[in-house]
Amino acid sequence: MTVNLREKLSDNHLALSQNPTCSLRIRSHYSALSDVQKKLADYIISNREAVPTLDLKGLARKARVSTATVTRFCRTIGFGSFHEFKIASAQELVSVPLVFEDFDPHDNDEKLINKVFAAYIQSLIDTRAMVSVPNLMRVVDRINRARQVSVFGIGSSGSIAVAASHRFALLGVRCQAHTDPYEQIIAASLLSEGDVAVGISHSGTSRITVDALRLAGKQGAFTIALTNHANAPLARAASLTLLTSLHEKKVHVASLTSRVAQLTLIDCVYIALAARNEKRFTTTAGMIEKELREKLREGPKSLY
Numbered sequence: 001m002t003v004n005l006r007e008k009l010s011d012n013h014l015a016l017s018q019n020p021t022c023s024l025r026i027r028s029h030y031s032a033l034s035d036v037q038k039k040l041a042d043y044i045i046s047n048r049e050a051v052p053t054l055d056l057k058g059l060a061r062k063a064r065v066s067t068a069t070v071t072r073f074c075r076t077i078g079f080g081s082f083h084e085f086k087i088a089s090a091q092e093l094v095s096v097p098l099v100f101e102d103f104d105p106h107d108n109d110e111k112l113i114n115k116v117f118a119a120y121i122q123s124l125i126d127t128r129a130m131v132s133v134p135n136l137m138r139v140v141d142r143i144n145r146a147r148q149v150s151v152f153g154i155g156s157s158g159s160i161a162v163a164a165s166h167r168f169a170l171l172g173v174r175c176q177a178h179t180d181p182y183e184q185i186i187a188a189s190l191l192s193e194g195d196v197a198v199g200i201s202h203s204g205t206s207r208i209t210v211d212a213l214r215l216a217g218k219q220g221a222f223t224i225a226l227t228n229h230a231n232a233p234l235a236r237a238a239s240l241t242l243l244t245s246l247h248e249k250k251v252h253v254a255s256l257t258s259r260v261a262q263l264t265l266i267d268c269v270y271i272a273l274a275a276r277n278e279k280r281f282t283t284t285a286g287m288i289e290k291e292l293r294e295k296l297r298e299g300p301k302s303l304y
Helices: 007-012 020-032 035-046 056-063 067-076 082-095 110-128 133-145 156-168 181-189 207-218 233-237 254-276 278-300
Strands: 149-153 175-178 196-200 222-227 240-243
Touching: 020 035, 020 067, 020 082, 020 110, 035 056, 035 196, 056 067, 067 082, 110 254, 133 222, 133 233, 133 254, 149 181, 149 207, 156 175, 156 196, 156 233, 156 254, 156 278, 181 207, 196 207, 207 222, 207 233, 222 233, 222 254, 233 278
Parallel strands: 149 175, 149 196, 196 222, 222 240
Antiparallel strands: none
């Protein structure tokens, strides 16, 4: 199996549209669905080719749910009606071939490595399809105007928070990452109007990060969530949400692929910030990099 990212991205511009596919919508809302809606969602994901051929009653019968459940499900994931959902399902089927594959204990080395690459590539393709460029630019504008920016994250999300703070600081943005639970609450309580708080959590259920983001909002800060779930507590606590999209039910490396998608969105903000104030940011970044180079050169000399 060979996967070419450039070919995949250019293969049908749907992957780069701002209209997420049915599968992406289902995954991003899955954690917020009721048990019976999850049953329906699981049937749809497992029977993608059959869904466009079914009417409302037929889908309900096959999934063993009520027609009312199907209707509510379609609205929950962002469609105005079952008819819209069915059309989108058919379009997805002919337009977006899945790259993602299950990992198998019997895979040889080459196949295993190819599947890892495919997983990362698919996560980026799907995340791009979920991204609203206007929302991304709202994030850029808010950070650009912010008095200070606080980024919250725990565990693996904490390392992403640190990476984000380093990138923004290079551009002259007053930004600090907070990865300790107590520190998050203290930092959030000190924010006010004109500040920005960013909460990072793949699941969107990290209690400390959710509480910190909610507190930052109460203090008047503009709050941003970076998560994989549109209806997760973190997203509900935020003024604006940036979504990643990962096939968690397919493979147990979501925490790994989420890092790539999260960092890519952060880099999008970083690049757009630099473009907003190219001269100022170039000067600041140049000064910081010059100091870092000098310090790094001094380090080895001091050892001899």
